[in-house]
Amino acid sequence: xxxxxxxxxxxxxxxxxxxxxxxxxxxxxxxxxxxxxxxxxxxxxxxxxxxxxxxxxxxxxxxxxxxxxxxxxxxxxxxxxxxxxxxxxxxxxxxxxxxxxxxxxxxxxxxxxxxxxxxxxxxxxxxxxxxxxxxxxxxxxxxxxxxxxxxxxxxxxxxxxxxxxxxxxxxxxxxxxxxxxxxxxxxxxxxxxxxxxxxxxxxxxxxxxxxxxxxxxxxxxxxxxxxxxxxxxxxxxxxxxxxxxxxxxxxxxxxxxxxxxxxxxxxxxxxxxxxxxxxxxxxxxxxxxxxxxxxxxxxxxxxxxxxxxxxxxxxxxxxxxxxxxxxxxxxxxxxxxxxxxxxxxxxxxxxxxxxxxxxxxxxxxxxxxxxxxxxxxxxxxxxxxxxxxxxxxxxxxxxxxxxxxxxxxxxxxxxxxxxxxxxxxxxxxxxxxxxxxxxxxxxxxxxxxxxxxxxxxxxxxxxxxxxxxxxxxxxxxxxxxxxxxxxxxx
Amino acid sequence: xxxxxxxxxxxxxxxxxxxxxxxxxxxxxxxxxxxxxxxxxxxxxxxxxxxxxxxxxxxxxxxxxxxxxxxxxxxxxxxxxxxxxxxxxxxxxxx
Numbered sequence: 001x002x003x004x005x006x007x008x009x010x011x012x013x014x015x016x017x018x019x020x021x022x023x024x025x026x027x028x029x030x031x032x033x034x035x036x037x038x039x040x041x042x043x044x045x046x047x048x049x050x051x052x053x054x055x056x057x058x059x060x061x062x063x064x065x066x067x068x069x070x071x072x073x074x075x076x077x078x079x080x081x082x083x084x085x086x087x088x089x090x091x092x093x094x095x096x097x098x099x100x101x102x103x104x105x106x107x108x109x110x111x112x113x114x115x116x117x118x119x120x121x122x123x124x125x126x127x128x129x130x131x132x133x134x135x136x137x138x139x140x141x142x143x144x145x146x147x148x149x150x151x152x153x154x155x156x157x158x159x160x161x162x163x164x165x166x167x168x169x170x171x172x173x174x175x176x177x178x179x180x181x182x183x184x185x186x187x188x189x190x191x192x193x194x195x196x197x198x199x200x201x202x203x204x205x206x207x208x209x210x211x212x213x214x215x216x217x218x219x220x221x222x223x224x225x226x227x228x229x230x231x232x233x234x235x236x237x238x239x240x241x242x243x244x245x246x247x248x249x250x251x252x253x254x255x256x257x258x259x260x261x262x263x264x265x266x267x268x269x270x271x272x273x274x275x276x277x278x279x280x281x282x283x284x285x286x287x288x289x290x291x292x293x294x295x296x297x298x299x300x301x302x303x304x305x306x307x308x309x310x311x312x313x314x315x316x317x318x319x320x321x322x323x324x325x326x327x328x329x330x331x332x333x334x335x336x337x338x339x340x341x342x343x344x345x346x347x348x349x350x351x352x353x354x355x356x357x358x359x360x361x362x363x364x365x366x367x368x369x370x371x372x373x374x375x376x377x378x379x380x381x382x383x384x385x386x387x388x389x390x391x392x393x394x395x396x397x398x399x400x401x402x403x404x405x406x407x408x409x410x411x412x413x414x415x416x417x418x419x420x421x422x423x424x425x426x427x428x429x430x431x432x433x434x435x436x437x438x439x440x441x442x443x444x445x446x447x448x449x450x451x452x453x454x455x456x457x458x459x460x461x462x463x464x465x466x467x468x469x470x471x472x473x474x475x476x477x478x479x480x481x482x483x484x485x486x487x488x489x490x
Numbered sequence: 491x492x493x494x495x496x497x498x499x500x501x502x503x504x505x506x507x508x509x510x511x512x513x514x515x516x517x518x519x520x521x522x523x524x525x526x527x528x529x530x531x532x533x534x535x536x537x538x539x540x541x542x543x544x545x546x547x548x549x550x551x552x553x554x555x556x557x558x559x560x561x562x563x564x565x566x567x568x569x570x571x572x573x574x575x576x577x578x579x580x581x582x583x584x585x
Contacts, residue, residue: 154581293548
């Protein structure tokens, strides 16, 4: 919490430099078929109230029965966060009134959460890494959804989301800039997606953040914080923090003080504003839910789940660096999505790891980004890309032709080897043919030949002409060697 | 432990129960009588006693993650004073 202050991360006010201190509560929807305490489905996009049981609607006499898979998912997530798993935890009622909360309370975990302290390693753009402490993770119910735009004086309530399991993941106030906060959420999302415990779909609200922001002069105690509720994209998290930090700095530099309150970020207006109505709601009167016994399991159960965990991003990244000789940066890019890492590994298997990484990151990801597609939608399979890389390695095609070949496979599909055969894309290694092309160019450009003896950089021009004359199929190494000897350049 | 008039008003508000000003003083008396009655339990030393969570020692029952419910929107909204397309309709609540 009091790590050395990095001057680069300070925000310049009118009078002083300020340090921003950020902690986050992430609400992650648990991946499960049915809800936390009922057998109604969790799937997104159903007709209004179609995914609602009488338990979720809080009809009198209905009792909650816990979904074992949601418990397992919370434990897996805790293990992925290197956190302490509590073999005994307790469900409490958090009491407040809202139309999309039919019970009048949310079943949550207050004093005894299922997961205790852990940590997340976060890589930043400049190559620096920070460790963010996790305070706790607990299981709780999601609320329903209110629509306010259907009528001028009424709200429409849909309880489909009511009772879906959420994991609330609370970080320590270890973050010191909006960039760190964005990197933290990105990393947490990656871990959750690797674990398969939350799909991380922020557009559907399956991952959302409450952001606690305060500012202080470096070295001073923590300032009063404001909580920005329900920020639902990583970009908005960054913007909300910048906006809120500057608002607080302006107040403090004017001699004012910060009121601890809940605020809402409005991306359209680029401002945060007070949610006064939430203030009185802070008296939640938690007490243990009498409908539910404590949640207890054995260490052996936890160990069994630990044995079934996939290789996580940090471990995979380290392995890519040591096994394939990749840079930490490239390895980081490849492991950001499990599907990308799997694709890369299929391409790299039995091939040069660095070449495979270059092709996957520069050509494939570049092309996918351009078309706004994910790795799951790639038209070029790992086997096809592998074959292209093999053709370069075997000297059958040049790197330039390989890019054309990639484009053909992208748009038309097919076996790269057959395409090379059928369309005569093979690189010309026959020195006779290359020599003939070079001789013709030399004969046509006597002035350039004379100049080249004075100015060896003109070699590049001759290489270009030769490649053009051979349709890009001449072996570049052979072209270079032949040109040098014919032009008399060292 | 006892409650003052302000606490009575606050609890009533949190519970969304309309309590008229005339009822506050009598309620305060009743609540304090109940609290005093319960407070007798404070005389028992429970320092080393685990809180009881169940009359018989038993583990919490768990459900398998299967879909067994839903698709009953008509029943869910049946008691609502106002509905439309299976939505509950309530007075506008917006931040």
